[in-house]
Structure formats: C-alpha cells, structure tokens
Amino acid sequence: MGLAFQSLSYWQVMLWGLAFFGGIYLVFGSLTWLLTTKLLPALGIGHPLDPRPLAPGQLKRELQQSALSILLFGTGMIFPWGLLQLGWAQLTPNASGIRIALEIFALVIWNDIHFWINHRLLHTKLLRKFHLPHHRSVVTTPFSTYSFHPIEAAMLGNVILLPMVVHDFSFWSLASVPIFSLFFNCIGHANYDFFPRVSYAHWFAASRRHHLHHACYQGNFGFQFTFMDRLFRTRLDGDAAHDQIDAFQRRKARGASAP
Incomplete structure (x- = not known):
C-alpha cells in the first residue's frame, strides 16, 4: 500500500485525502452523535456532562468550519507525500504486526505531546484569536472536533511530519494517526460521560476533562491522556465548571417555577 501511495499523482493524493478525512469525520461524528443523544441515554449508560443548550446555529457553524478543516487536512496530504517523493522520508514495506503495533503506540504518545504543545500555544496572547472559533462551542458536540480556524487546523494537522523524517514508519502506522486522533477527539467533544464510575484521572474520563476545558477555557490542554497536564501543572480540578x-x-x- 505504501508503494501505491507514493505512485499517486499530487492531485490524486489530495482527492484521496479529501475523501478520507471527510469520510471519517462524517462516520465518527454521526455515530458518536447517535450514541450520545439516542442509544446510550435510552440504555441508561452514562449521562451528558454539560446540561446547557447549544448556541443558536452551532451545529451549522461547526459543520461549515469543519468542511474547511477537511479541505486543509485532505489537500495537506501533499506534504507527507512530498517528503516521500523528495527522499526525505521512507516507508517500511512488509512491516510485522508487532512493529506496526509499537509504531502506533509511539505515535499515540507523540500525538498527545504534539497536541499539548500546539494547544498551549493556541492559548497564548499571540495565537489566541486563531483558537477562539473552536471555543465558540462552549457546550461541545462530536462535530466540534474539526471546527477550527485554518491556522489551528494547520498547526494540529502536521503531526506526522516530524516522525516521518526521524523514522521509517509503515504506511498503516501513519494512516492510523488521523483515525485514532479523530476517534479520541469525537469522544472528548461528545459532552458525555461514558464511564461515570472511573476516576477523573482515568484514560476513559477524557470527555470529562475536555468538557471542562471548553467550559472554563483554560487548563486541561492534553488530548487523551493526562501526563502533559500533570507535568506542566495545567490540569483543572474535576469540579472546575x-x-x-x-x-x-x-x-x-x-x-x-415562574407563573
């Protein structure tokens, strides 16, 4: 598959990228929305985190901003493809299952580090204005996940470029990054506590932590895990909102109660 990707023309890479990012956004977003608004409440599993209503026109705005992010992410596939064409990066063919699993694990950790750094920068005075469109969703939805300003989309979307130039990954390891990233992002923005019995620090409590980030604006800059917020003391208390x-x-x- 790696050789097939390298043999594509630049416009084919961008078209495939658009189809890929648009497809996973619609599938994960729609499924998470269905789960958290219909299926799980009907089964009595979990509960919403923030009871406040969505802002007027919020879903329409999120979908519009997400469409622009998908355009940037999809056409941006030209950059990893370009690294391969220039010989600045290589793909490992026929990687073993164990190697792919270890690479994905490393990329999951790197994704959290990369996200925390860029997210923290987006909360500085210099870059805050580029992050405010995302924070217009105070009460989040699964469709908030790609609801970014183009600058923020560019900052968060370059996550695989540095790993590619320092290690020869399998194509499947690199392809997993947007999949697990969007999956975790949909969970984090679902405004739903899927596992009420686990502690606030648990990996499965990511939706609680990110809900607080949107409700309070500051703190909880991490992605799925808490190690970066713990290290830099930016974790919010569980009752912050x-x-x-x-x-x-x-x-x-x-x-x-009013008459």
Missing part, C-alpha cells in the same frame, strides 16, 4: 453549571440549573429552576 461547577459554578457555571449550578448557576444555569438555578436559573432554569426559577424559570420553570
């Missing part, structure tokens, strides 16, 4: 949500519940209760 309690005041905002409690105030909403009180207003809602007063409105319901």
Whole structure:
C-alpha cells in the first residue's frame, strides 16, 4: 500500500485525502452523535456532562468550519507525500504486526505531546484569536472536533511530519494517526460521560476533562491522556465548571417555577 501511495499523482493524493478525512469525520461524528443523544441515554449508560443548550446555529457553524478543516487536512496530504517523493522520508514495506503495533503506540504518545504543545500555544496572547472559533462551542458536540480556524487546523494537522523524517514508519502506522486522533477527539467533544464510575484521572474520563476545558477555557490542554497536564501543572480540578453549571440549573429552576 505504501508503494501505491507514493505512485499517486499530487492531485490524486489530495482527492484521496479529501475523501478520507471527510469520510471519517462524517462516520465518527454521526455515530458518536447517535450514541450520545439516542442509544446510550435510552440504555441508561452514562449521562451528558454539560446540561446547557447549544448556541443558536452551532451545529451549522461547526459543520461549515469543519468542511474547511477537511479541505486543509485532505489537500495537506501533499506534504507527507512530498517528503516521500523528495527522499526525505521512507516507508517500511512488509512491516510485522508487532512493529506496526509499537509504531502506533509511539505515535499515540507523540500525538498527545504534539497536541499539548500546539494547544498551549493556541492559548497564548499571540495565537489566541486563531483558537477562539473552536471555543465558540462552549457546550461541545462530536462535530466540534474539526471546527477550527485554518491556522489551528494547520498547526494540529502536521503531526506526522516530524516522525516521518526521524523514522521509517509503515504506511498503516501513519494512516492510523488521523483515525485514532479523530476517534479520541469525537469522544472528548461528545459532552458525555461514558464511564461515570472511573476516576477523573482515568484514560476513559477524557470527555470529562475536555468538557471542562471548553467550559472554563483554560487548563486541561492534553488530548487523551493526562501526563502533559500533570507535568506542566495545567490540569483543572474535576469540579472546575461547577459554578457555571449550578448557576444555569438555578436559573432554569426559577424559570420553570415562574407563573
């Protein structure tokens, strides 16, 4: 498959990239939305995290911004393809299953490091304006995952370039990055606690942590794991959004009791 990818023309690479990123976004986003709004609540599994309503027109805005991100991610496949064409990177053919598994594990860890660094930069005064479009989704949805400013999309979308120039990965290892990244991202933005019984620090509590990042804006800059937030002391307390949500519940209760 790696040789087939290298033999594509630049426009074929971009078309395949657009189809790939658009496809996984629609599939993962739609399935997560269906699970968290219909199936899991009906089964009594888990619960929503933030009870506040979505902003007016939020889903439409998220889909529009995500379409631009998909355009950038898809056409951006020209860059890893270009590294291969220039000989600056190589793909390992016929890699063993163990090697692919180890490479994917390394890329999962690198993805968290890369995300924390870029996400933290996006919260600096210099780059904050490029991150604000994503944070317009205070109460998130699975379709918030690619709802980025183009600058943010470019920063987060270059995750595989550095690994490619320092190691000869399998094609399948590299192809796994957008898949597990989007999967974790949909879970993190689902505004749903899938595993209420696990601790706040657990890997499975990522949706709780990212919900707090959107509710409070600062802190919890990590992706799926907590090691970067622990290392740099940027992890929010588990009740960081309690005041905002409690105030909403009180207003809602007063409105319901008003004649």
